[in-house]
Amino acid sequence: MDRTQLLLGLAVALFGLGLLGVIVRRNVLVMLMCMELMLNGVILSLVTFAQQTATTVGAVLVFLIFVVATAEIALAIPIVLLLVRDKRTLDLDAYTDLKG
Amino acid sequence: MIETLLGNLDTLLVVLFALCALVGAALMLVLRQPMRVALALISTMVFLGGIYGLLGVHFIAAFQVLIYVGAVMVFMVYVIMLLEVREHEGVRYSKLLLPGIAGFVLLVGALVISVWRSLPPTAAAKGGAAGSAYGISNFSITFLNDYWLHFELTSVLLVAAVVAALAVIKVSRGPRHG
Numbered sequence: 001m002d003r004t005q006l007l008l009g010l011a012v013a014l015f016g017l018g019l020l021g022v023i024v025r026r027n028v029l030v031m032l033m034c035m036e037l038m039l040n041g042v043i044l045s046l047v048t049f050a051q052q053t054a055t056t057v058g059a060v061l062v063f064l065i066f067v068v069a070t071a072e073i074a075l076a077i078p079i080v081l082l083l084v085r086d087k088r089t090l091d092l093d094a095y096t097d098l099k100g
Numbered sequence: 101m102i103e104t105l106l107g108n109l110d111t112l113l114v115v116l117f118a119l120c121a122l123v124g125a126a127l128m129l130v131l132r133q134p135m136r137v138a139l140a141l142i143s144t145m146v147f148l149g150g151i152y153g154l155l156g157v158h159f160i161a162a163f164q165v166l167i168y169v170g171a172v173m174v175f176m177v178y179v180i181m182l183l184e185v186r187e188h189e190g191v192r193y194s195k196l197l198l199p200g201i202a203g204f205v206l207l208v209g210a211l212v213i214s215v216w217r218s219l220p221p222t223a224a225a226k227g228g229a230a231g232s233a234y235g236i237s238n239f240s241i242t243f244l245n246d247y248w249l250h251f252e253l254t255s256v257l258l259v260a261a262v263v264a265a266l267a268v269i270k271v272s273r274g275p276r277h278g
Contacts, residue, residue, distance in 0.1 A: 014125050017204075024129070033134075033176065047155065
């Protein structure tokens, strides 16, 4: 087992744990953090693959992904704030009327 | 004995950091309070930054710590402290716990097995040497010569995110104040 396989296995495990957290947890903020964990797993696999090509293109892509993740969290947090201000709870079951 | 250990110190540290990151990620699913979950996620991100540093991509490690731990997670911790909503005692997991775990085991098993089979074991032999191409000067020159348009687009994206966040807050206040 070499380092690339180990890192890709770690990336898969992080992504899977994040996905499991999004599915099973009921707290909205915890679900948001689990999504960040999924993104971290994907970034780890991207860095692992990009390092094999020995070009800087992958690093540029990682930088752009970081910026997009920041923008995403800057939008997601106000939405969660509004939901909590409306319902006074973080529990997901209170938001079933969002189904439309 | 010690020389062999020192020779493989990189790999040893990568394995150690990977284990710590996995433990942090697993703790995120078990802990109840959102603040503790946030701290577990922060530790996972710091260990991932350590792995990036060991791989030779130092500025990605710096980005990981600066942007993720420094900006995103501080924002998250701030919101947790701001909301201060206590989670009710009792149910922590949704009804999908068992199907979720089964799906997790199947997904991770299938992906790990496919990764294991598809990659030749010597693929990473050149990976360690590739770190020198990842110096900050190389990155900066390539970034600002070839990818300046993308760099400008990220600033546009950040401005759009700020405007959108302001709009979300504004829309919610509109009906209440008439």
